[in-house]
Amino acid sequence: MTTLLHYLPLLGVLVVVAGFALRFNPVPVVVVAGIVSGLAAGKSIGAILALLGTSFVSERALLLFVLTLPAIGVLERAGLREHARNWIASLRSLTLPRLLIAYLGLRQILSMLGLTSVAGQAQTVRPLLAPMAEAAAEKRGVPLSTGERNEVRAFSAATDNIGLFFGEDVFIALGAVLLIQGFYAQHGIELQPLQIALWALPTAIAAFIIHAIRTVLFARRIKNVAAGAAVLPGPVRRRSTTGPRDNLDTDQHG
Amino acid sequence: MLTIEQAYWLIALFLAGAAILNLRGRRWSHAAFWGVLAVLIAGGKFVLSQAAAHNPMPAQMAGIGVLALAALSPRMRRGNLSERDSTEREADALRLRHKLFGPALLIPLVTLLVALFGAYIIVDGVRLFDPTRMTLTGLALACVVALVAALWVTRARPLAGLSEGRRLLDTLGWAALLPLTLAALGGVFAATGVGTAVADLVRLLIPVDNALACVVAFGLGMVLFTVIMGNAFAAFPVLMAGIGIPLLIHQHGADPAILGALGMVTGYCGTLFTPMAANFNIVPVALLELPNQNDVIRAQWKTGALLLVVNLILMDLLIFRF
Numbered sequence A: 001m002t003t004l005l006h007y008l009p010l011l012g013v014l015v016v017v018a019g020f021a022l023r024f025n026p027v028p029v030v031v032v033a034g035i036v037s038g039l040a041a042g043k044s045i046g047a048i049l050a051l052l053g054t055s056f057v058s059e060r061a062l063l064l065f066v067l068t069l070p071a072i073g074v075l076e077r078a079g080l081r082e083h084a085r086n087w088i089a090s091l092r093s094l095t096l097p098r099l100l101i102a103y104l105g106l107r108q109i110l111s112m113l114g115l116t117s118v119a120g121q122a123q124t125v126r127p128l129l130a131p132m133a134e135a136a137a138e139k140r141g142v143p144l145s146t147g148e149r150n151e152v153r154a155f156s157a158a159t160d161n162i163g164l165f166f167g168e169d170v171f172i173a174l175g176a177v178l179l180i181q182g183f184y185a186q187h188g189i190e191l192q193p194l195q196i197a198l199w200a201l202p203t204a205i206a207a208f209i210i211h212a213i214r215t216v217l218f219a220r221r222i223k224n225v226a227a228g229a230a231v232l233p234g235p236v237r238r239r240s241t242t243g244p245r246d247n248l249d250t251d252q253h254g
Numbered sequence B: 001m002l003t004i005e006q007a008y009w010l011i012a013l014f015l016a017g018a019a020i021l022n023l024r025g026r027r028w029s030h031a032a033f034w035g036v037l038a039v040l041i042a043g044g045k046f047v048l049s050q051a052a053a054h055n056p057m058p059a060q061m062a063g064i065g066v067l068a069l070a071a072l073s074p075r076m077r078r079g080n081l082s083e084r085d086s087t088e089r090e091a092d093a094l095r096l097r098h099k100l101f102g103p104a105l106l107i108p109l110v111t112l113l114v115a116l117f118g119a120y121i122i123v124d125g126v127r128l129f130d131p132t133r134m135t136l137t138g139l140a141l142a143c144v145v146a147l148v149a150a151l152w153v154t155r156a157r158p159l160a161g162l163s164e165g166r167r168l169l170d171t172l173g174w175a176a177l178l179p180l181t182l183a184a185l186g187g188v189f190a191a192t193g194v195g196t197a198v199a200d201l202v203r204l205l206i207p208v209d210n211a212l213a214c215v216v217a218f219g220l221g222m223v224l225f226t227v228i229m230g231n232a233f234a235a236f237p238v239l240m241a242g243i244g245i246p247l248l249i250h251q252h253g254a255d256p257a258i259l260g261a262l263g264m265v266t267g268y269c270g271t272l273f274t275p276m277a278a279n280f281n282i283v284p285v286a287l288l289e290l291p292n293q294n295d296v297i298r299a300q301w302k303t304g305a306l307l308l309v310v311n312l313i314l315m316d317l318l319i320f321r322f
Helices: A002-021 A026-040 A045-058 A059-079 A080-090 A096-112 A121-140 A144-167 A176-186 A193-198 A201-231 A233-242 A244-253 B006-024 B027-041 B045-051 B057-075 B086-118 B134-154 B159-176 B179-190 B194-205 B211-227 B234-253 B256-271 B283-287 B295-318
Strands: none
Touching: A002 A201, A002 B006, A002 B179, A002 B194, A002 B211, A026 A045, A026 B057, A026 B179, A045 A059, A045 B027, A045 B045, A045 B057, A045 B134, A045 B179, A059 A121, A059 B006, A059 B027, A059 B086, A059 B134, A059 B159, A059 B179, A080 A121, A080 B086, A096 A121, A096 A144, A096 A201, A121 A144, A121 A201, A121 B086, A121 B283, A144 A201, A144 B283, A176 A193, A176 B234, A193 B256, A201 B295, A233 A244, B006 B027, B006 B045, B006 B134, B006 B159, B027 B057, B027 B086, B027 B159, B045 B057, B057 B179, B086 B134, B134 B159, B159 B179, B159 B194, B159 B234, B159 B283, B179 B194, B179 B211, B179 B234, B194 B211, B194 B234, B211 B234, B211 B256, B211 B295, B234 B256, B256 B295, B283 B295
């Protein structure tokens, strides 16, 4: 019976997994999960509410990124995304893989120096990196389809995440390394931050290599789809169009 | 002195402004949502100081506020907020050109300067920046500087900052709140013993005498727990206390520095797989207006999976050698 009680708070985890699997709105799912595991641990409603409240407000630094929105919004209104796109389109040698890999490397190095808040999804990906990546991808000569555009945006966001995670772990003055050091100190094992940070370096390098290769493959796929579409006019399209359109096709390939 | 608390007040002010604009637009759910959140952010310090002084009342009120936000979230439909006409934006873009990058780049630049030199700026014998969370305070300051610069460059009226910021905030909707809510859940899970229960469960399932089995269980446990909690920092103490220290370090003689570093980055691989890491995987979906909630995860999970294999191999090769 005591063992069962010991495992009962895991019900909260179950609520989260089920809620995400059933695609409910995540915010109520998460709050309900907290209440369920609180009740399962035998806490009173008052104690659960207080726990929820203090846990929530003590993490309010996570909302700081919204302060970037007014400045970014004003610039977007004056065409920031359009200009980022135009500019990248005018740089002939800046291809999609070069752009994304350069960003990945820069993000990793900045994070290694502890400058994690310098870039981010709100600060740099939406206003700058994503439109630039779209423009670089469109250098293939064919506009991106909606699906491809979304893929390019998602890949830009992913690149930011990977650069952040696998750079930050090497930085010695805050974050992961200090957490590890602090945890060991509590358990009677004394380590220097540099000892720990050093061993995160192989993974940081592996992350760069793996994601760079994936970026090249991704860019090649986006490019080849366009090449395929340009070379093969497609029998369906030809049959469904008539007259002038047919002439246009013949002109292109003739 | 500039402190992080002032940054919180700034957030609350912005949220309150967004609530008022939504109120005027008769978007009641949005107005209530940002309004409640503004109160919670502004009252955060009071709640925490009262809780520390054993007065649970404000914390319970905050808890009720969180429940209200959870109830309002499903009603936060993405409305079609009018954006400026795209031909007008294109014309401005051609006119202003690189001037538009200036204010955008001021955000990282000012943050960087404060992070590097903030500690040395002293006015009248008082440090200008509170050393606790100085980089984040710097980020808040950078946002204000960038807004002023953006208004100056684009010659927009000052209120455009609020209305354009609100446009983006409403685009984000409940996704803006999810990172906070999940972090709060982490706190609740920690306080209710979810962590130790998971660690005990893992130990029941593996042959503890086999070093490789322990390495794999530790690595996959870090990933699984990170996926559930959305945060490798939350997973680390749990798996370390459950498997890392007693089995790998004490029983099999693993090197603690290598185990700690590789264990943490193995958890980071899990962060790439999970919608629970909302600020990295769900917020950009809203920011980039992607159709599917899992689009960012879909773009990055293969990198995470390959890196996970690399990490497990590195762990098995390195931790028993040194």
